[in-house]
Amino acid sequence: MSIAYWRERNRYYRILGSKCKECSAEFFPPVYKCRKCNSEKLAEQEMPKEGKVMAYTLSRDIITGFEDQEPMIIGLIELQNGVKMVAQIADASADQLAVGDKVKAVFRRVSVNGEAGQIFYGYKFVKIDK
Amino acid sequence: MKKVLIAGASLTKVGDHWNKSLLDLAVEAGSAALKDAGIAIPDQIVVGNMFSGFSSLQENLGAIIADSLMLQGTPALKVESSGASGAMACNVADSIIRSGQANSVLVIGVEKMRDMEPNDAVHAASLGESASFTQFFGISQTAMCALLTHLYMQEFEISRDELSVFPVIAHKNAVPAEHAQFRKAITITDVSRSMPVSDPLRLLDCAPVGDGAAAVVLCSENGQTKNAEAEISASAASTDSLNFFQRDDMFDFTATRRALAKALAFAGLSIKDIDFAEINDSYSSVAALSVEALGFSKRGEGVRDAKEGKFDLNGKIPISTFGGLKGRGNPIGATGVYQIVEAYRQLTGTAGANQVKNAKTGLLHNMGGIDSSAAVHILRRVG
Ligand SMILES: [Zn+2]
Numbered sequence: 001m002s003i004a005y006w007r008e009r010n011r012y013y014r015i016l017g018s019k020c021k022e023c024s025a026e027f028f029p030p031v032y033k034c035r036k037c038n039s040e041k042l043a044e045q046e047m048p049k050e051g052k053v054m055a056y057t058l059s060r061d062i063i064t065g066f067e068d069q070e071p072m073i074i075g076l077i078e079l080q081n082g083v084k085m086v087a088q089i090a091d092a093s094a095d096q097l098a099v100g101d102k103v104k105a106v107f108r109r110v111s112v113n114g115e116a117g118q119i120f121y122g123y124k125f126v127k128i129d130k
Numbered sequence: 131m132k133k134v135l136i137a138g139a140s141l142t143k144v145g146d147h148w149n150k151s152l153l154d155l156a157v158e159a160g161s162a163a164l165k166d167a168g169i170a171i172p173d174q175i176v177v178g179n180m181f182s183g184f185s186s187l188q189e190n191l192g193a194i195i196a197d198s199l200m201l202q203g204t205p206a207l208k209v210e211s212s213g214a215s216g217a218m219a220c221n222v223a224d225s226i227i228r229s230g231q232a233n234s235v236l237v238i239g240v241e242k243m244r245d246m247e248p249n250d251a252v253h254a255a256s257l258g259e260s261a262s263f264t265q266f267f268g269i270s271q272t273a274m275c276a277l278l279t280h281l282y283m284q285e286f287e288i289s290r291d292e293l294s295v296f297p298v299i300a301h302k303n304a305v306p307a308e309h310a311q312f313r314k315a316i317t318i319t320d321v322s323r324s325m326p327v328s329d330p331l332r333l334l335d336c337a338p339v340g341d342g343a344a345a346v347v348l349c350s351e352n353g354q355t356k357n358a359e360a361e362i363s364a365s366a367a368s369t370d371s372l373n374f375f376q377r378d379d380m381f382d383f384t385a386t387r388r389a390l391a392k393a394l395a396f397a398g399l400s401i402k403d404i405d406f407a408e409i410n411d412s413y414s415s416v417a418a419l420s421v422e423a424l425g426f427s428k429r430g431e432g433v434r435d436a437k438e439g440k441f442d443l444n445g446k447i448p449i450s451t452f453g454g455l456k457g458r459g460n461p462i463g464a465t466g467v468y469q470i471v472e473a474y475r476q477l478t479g480t481a482g483a484n485q486v487k488n489a490k491t492g493l494l495h496n497m498g499g500i501d502s503s504a505a506v507h508i509l510r511r512v513g
Binding site: 004010029044054065066074076085086087094099109122 | 247249250261263267272273274276277281325326327329373376
């Protein structure tokens with residue numbers, strides 16, 4: 001897990017995805033081939049950090065290692081460039097959220113590896129107050 | 131082209147097998163299917179299983195099961211495609227027979243879920259989603275499915291209670307089924323009052339956690355020891371993007387639709403020829419999207435058709451005839467093989483109280499992930 005985490009750190013810290021050099025389409029998670037035009041000519045591309053909530057759920061269906069975060073709000077978020085991603089929505093209760101709410105990415109603790117005590121960090125989203 | 135006949139079948143009850151291991155269950159079902167077929171030594175063994183390495187620290191399932199059945203020397207392997215592992219094991223066996231490489235294949239689907247702690251079982255069931263971008267963030271497959279369910283309800287103006295028609299049908303059919311995990315009828319109110327899991331999905335919207343194994347012996351005409359009563363007319367599979375939200379149309383189970391088209395074309399049949407269907411009703415919303423992708427309902431109308439009785443045991447297209455994933459239970463990698471055994475019972479008139487009248491042609495639908503993998507089988511009565 002630690003090596004995989006280190007390898008993916010820029011994906012988790014900066015929401016680093018891909019951009020097609022042929023058709024300019026952007027993707028997150030990163031892709032091996034453009035999902036629009038099939039090109040293999042891809043560049044790394046940081047995603048915009050703001051978007052809106054398309055759907056959200058208050059989940060009690062919890063994977064080992066995330067017990068202390070139950071229940072978690074998981075959202076489907078459409079970023080400003082149209083890329084859709086699923087992520088945790090932090091600092092809110094479900095009744096404070098609505099479809100269409102604007103959210104921004106923040107850098108947070110994702111989980112703690114029980115045995116080694118290593119902390120994994122990554123993106124979560126929070127509501128933007130108007 | 132060679133025919134693929136069903137020579138024998140067996141299954142264990144689905145549920146909490148505290149006293150039986152993964153291997154115990156696989157050997158029990160496999161041994162009984164071989165006896166039922168009257169075949170001592172199959173040419174090949176194919177095992178359908180999703181996460182034995184995670185749940186039971188056991189891989190090399192082909193060899194350990196062959197060894198336990200005293201079939202050392204028989205080639206054996208495991209096939210994994212998340213929730214579609216069982217159907218994909220049958221798909222591989224079907225290809226091996228049609229190619230002429232083997233005249234008899236023992237297919238065993240097995241999953242052991244109850245050796246795991248509940249949160250590990252959630253993780254196991256989510257292993258088919260992205261390790262880096264879904265599991266890493268603690269997002270379960272059920273949570274992903276809940277998001278799709280919200281969007282589906284919103285798009286087609288379907289209420290939470292309307293979705294409940296699918297688990298109600300499943301549980302009703304499970305009542306007389308001896309091998310089913312939950313032999314108890316439920317109401318729409320029971321579903322809406324059950325524990326919230328990941329809204330809008332509640333406990334009774336979701337297929338349960340359970341152990342089980344099912345097995346069939348598939349044969350060519352040269353391999354049978356008695357006149358087979360049913361055949362696999364078609365076995366087809368397809369895939370789609372892992373993330374449902376990256377699809378052009380989130381409400382079209384494209385992998386399912388493609389597998390269906392291939393299966394119908396191969397069998398030379400149309401959807402109107404289907405007498406009953408075992409569908410992948412792992413969640414209420416997935417059941418609705420499945421009957422729509424399979425062409426039994428128009429887009430967005432799966433729930434309405436279900437409410438009108440189309441999918442009841444005595445309806446136009448009975449589904450989940452022994453309870454489906456929701457009522458019979460969903461020992462994940464075994465489920466596709468359970469469907470084959472159940473359809474075999476329907477086609478041979480041995481389904482008891484669950485019998486669909488004049489069942490000649492059955493369709494089986496098994497899914498991995500949220501339709502990232504899909505397999506469709508068409509089974510027919512012989513003669
Ligand atoms: Zn492109």
